[in-house]
Amino acid sequence: MPSPADPTRPRLRLHVVTGKGGTGKTTLAGALALALAWDGERVLLCEVEGRQGIAQLFDVAPLPYEERTVAVAPGGGEVRALAIDGEAALLEYLQMYYRLGRAGRALDRFGVIDFATTIAPGLRDVLLTGKVYEAARRRNPSGDLVYDAIVLDAPPTGRIARFLNVNTEVAGLAKVGPIRHQADSIMALMRSRRTAVHLVTVLEEMSVQETLDGITELRRAGLPVGHVLVNLVRGSPLDDSARTALGAGSVAALTVEAALHKAGIDATPQLVAQLMAEGEDHLGRLQLQSAQRQALLGVDAPVIELPFVAHGVDLGALHDLAEALTEQGLW
Secondary structure (H helix, E strand, O other): OOOOOOOOOOOOOEEEEEEOOOOOHHHHHHHHHHHHOOOOOEEEEEEOOOOOHHHHHHOOOOOOOOOEEEEEOOOOOEEEEEEOOHHHHHHHHHHHHHOOOHHHHHHHHOOHHHHHHHHOHHHHHHHHHHHHHHHHHOEOOOOOEOOOEEEEEOOOHHHHHHHHOHHHHHOOOOOOOHHHHHHHHHHHHHOOOOEEEEEEEOOOHHHHHHHHHHHHHHHHOOOOEEEEEEEEEOOOOOOHHHHHHHHHOOOOHHHHHHHHHHOOOOOOHHHHHHHHHHHHHHHHHHHHHHHHHHHOOOOOOOEEEEEOOOOOOOHHHHHHHHHHHHHOOOO
16 A cells, blocks of 8 residues: 655544545545554544444444454454443443442443433543543553554534534533543543544535534644545546537437437437436536535645445445545545
8 A cells, every 4th residue: 555645744543534424424434444454453443423333334243332353454454343332431431430340330220320421411522532542542461552543433523623622521520630631631632643633525515514614613623634535426427528518408319319229229218318317417416526626625634535436335345445545645
């Protein structure tokens, strides 16, 4: 695989992937994890929304609150996955800092944990990001980091700055103590030069605008913006002259009918009309993509385009997307 686009920058340890719903955020988080694991490295892919999107993407059983291998990359690299649950993370936190043990599990049975994270949603975000922080710092008995990189399939763009900016979220909860200390430690990681927030979008007006707004909000919070990942980009089987003729309305039904006959296809009036309508829709889609691509030209972040996968995303398609990400400099 190619080397990083900017060899002077420290290699990223934490990749946060966000995006508007329906843009393929989880798909690209999975593809990025595979890309990072390509040369024999170990990568942890985390999710925090309780959707089991990673399990569906890699076609494995629903993930428990423990790290499981979901894929092996070329070169022997490994992608492990973790579905981070707020209640389980709080139990782990109580055990780590207060040694509650069975008492913590009793609180869970009485619903106290759910109550606590409901009245203080900022606490939930501290716990979710805190688990990512712990995984990023964890070392094996030899003193080496357990994971070479962490990929976080994060909440959507509209909530990402608030989710990551845990210092603001806990300001009214804790001024001192373990929670405050953990929030400060998490923010040091989130604002590090070895962290980047990548924004997934498609070439549609609402998605692109949400991405631009998200970049502004992230930078306002002092959080590092990585790449803009433009997903589901549709190519065209038509050459320039065909697109020009179609746009000018100079493609006649008789021309389409003759082409179908030449190809040995029965050119019924219904088929000819349907093909012409699809051609107009296709041209409209290309024009929309072009306009939104122009809107992204001024963004102060590297932009990567990834193709629409017509046959659906399977493990083979994930590997193709992983290779495309690396070839375009996301590492």
